[in-house]
Amino acid sequence: MDFSKSSAPPPTAPPAYGGQPPPATGIPVQPPPGNYQFTDTVQGPAAAGQANGGAPGPWSTGLCGCFSDVPNCCVTCWCPCITFGQVAEIVDRGTTSCGASGALYALIGLISGCACIYSCFYRSKMRRQYMLRESPCADCMVHCCCECCALCQEYRELKHRGFDMTLGWHGNVEKQNHGVAMAPMVEGGMSR
Numbered sequence: 001m002d003f004s005k006s007s008a009p010p011p012t013a014p015p016a017y018g019g020q021p022p023p024a025t026g027i028p029v030q031p032p033p034g035n036y037q038f039t040d041t042v043q044g045p046a047a048a049g050q051a052n053g054g055a056p057g058p059w060s061t062g063l064c065g066c067f068s069d070v071p072n073c074c075v076t077c078w079c080p081c082i083t084f085g086q087v088a089e090i091v092d093r094g095t096t097s098c099g100a101s102g103a104l105y106a107l108i109g110l111i112s113g114c115a116c117i118y119s120c121f122y123r124s125k126m127r128r129q130y131m132l133r134e135s136p137c138a139d140c141m142v143h144c145c146c147e148c149c150a151l152c153q154e155y156r157e158l159k160h161r162g163f164d165m166t167l168g169w170h171g172n173v174e175k176q177n178h179g180v181a182m183a184p185m186v187e188g189g190m191s192r
Contacts, residue, residue, distance in 0.1 A: 094169030
C-alpha cells in the first residue's frame with residue numbers, strides 16, 4: 001500500500017493562544033536612542049555600509065576627538081586598562097569580564113610594555129562587528145602610535161551605539177529587557 005499519495009489532508013495543530021501568534025521567546029530587542037540594537041544585525045551608520053555592497057562605514061567620531069568625552073579621556077590617560085576592559089567586555093558580548101580583560105591588559109603592559117598589541121585585536125574585532133573602516137591607518141599602527149586616542153574612540157563608538165559603558169554587557173542586556181528576568185530553560189523536556 002502506497003501511503004505517499006494519500007488524499008486526506010495532513011493533520012494540523014489547533015490554533016494556539018486564541019488565534020494570536022505565540023509569544024516571543026528570548027531577549028526582546030527594543031532599540032536604544034539613535035536606532036541601534038544590541039543584536040548581531042547591524043543598525044545605524046554601519047547599515048548604510050552594508051547597503052553599499054558591504055563597504056565599511058565611518059566611525060561616529062574621529063580618532064582625535066578625545067575631548068568630546070573629557071571624563072573618559074582622563075580615565076584612559078591615567079589608567080587605560082579600565083577603558084580597555086570596558087570595551088573588551090562589550091566587544092566580547094559578555095564572555096570576558098571588564099576586570100579580567102583590564103587585568104590582562106595591565107599585565108601585558110607591565111611585562112612587555114606593549115599592551116597595544118593586545119588591544120589592536122579588539123579594535124579589529126569591533127570593526128568587523130560594526131562594519132567600520134580601518135582608518136586612519138591599520139589597527140595595529142593606530143594602537144601603537146595613539147593607544148589612548150584609539151581606546152577613547154572605541155569607547156565613544158560603543159557609547160554612540162547605545163551602550164552604557166558603566167553597566168557592562170550583562171547590565172546593558174538587562175537594561176534593554178527592562179529588568180524582566182527570563183525563565184530558566186529546562187533541558188531534556190518531560191520524563192516519567
